[in-house]
Amino acid sequence: MFWWQDEVGHGVRVAFTDCGAGNLALHTGDDPAAVRERRAALEREMGVGGGSLLFLEQVHGTEVADADRPDRPAVPTADAAVTATGVPLAVMVADCLPVVLVATGPEGPVTAVAHAGRRGLLDGVLERTVEQVRARGARGLAAWIGPSVCGSCYEVPAAMQEESVRRIPAVAATTAWGSPALDLRAGARDRLAGLGVDVTEPTAAGPSCTLENERLSSHRRDPRSGRFVGLVWRATPGDRAERAA
Ligand SMILES: [Zn+2]
Secondary structure, three states, X not given: OEEXXXXXXXXXXXXXXXXXXXXXXXXXXXXXXXXXXXHHHHHHHHXXXXXXXXXXXXXXXXXXXXXXXXXXXXXXXXXXXXXXXXXXXXXXXXXXXXXXXXXXEOOEEEEEEEEEOHHHHHHOHHHHHHHHHHOXXXXXXXXXXXXXXXXXXXXXXXXXXXXXXXXXXXXXXXOOOOOEEEOHHHHHHHHHHHOOOEEEOOOOOOOOEOOOOOOOOOOXXXXXXXXXXXXXXXXXXXXXXXXXX
């Protein structure tokens, strides 16, 4: 079910799913009942309450949802989310970068997720997310970048490459077959490092490139393959009891 998962300290777990968890998106033409059943199975595997995992209506923007707001919609329209109370967070991807952030806040961990595709990355979704984590008094930010299409596979028209490189020079790349490409991972590393965030790129069995690894959903390889997710949640019973108090 998980391509990679680990406890990253303070009882916080970070994970990225693979095809074992199946398509977790409701917007890709899949049977909604099947998607809901897969989401429920994922929540059981994570050990979080049924229906507690926050999904987003992702629009390639830079909006950061406050998962702790009592009046927030059940499915906020945003490409990132932040919580200081341990709401389990999910971000859906299939070639775009799933980015998970964890930091130490005044009253426990502050966690966030972001969907960084080309548009969001260039427009500053990572900057906005880091800003919102820090706005909660958090320090010691660490980021995990999950599987995405790699710079040797992500072919784009020359004009799109130019526009992107003007904003973030680090995304310049060439495909394995010699045409213009974008390395969004390099761009994300560059942005996060510039913001003083410690970056980890987990490795697991097989390539971390979604296009090359058939255990991961890739929109470019198969538009109907759906989405996998990046996840962050608190796993220790102590944290849950604290939250309930
Ligand atoms: Zn690749």
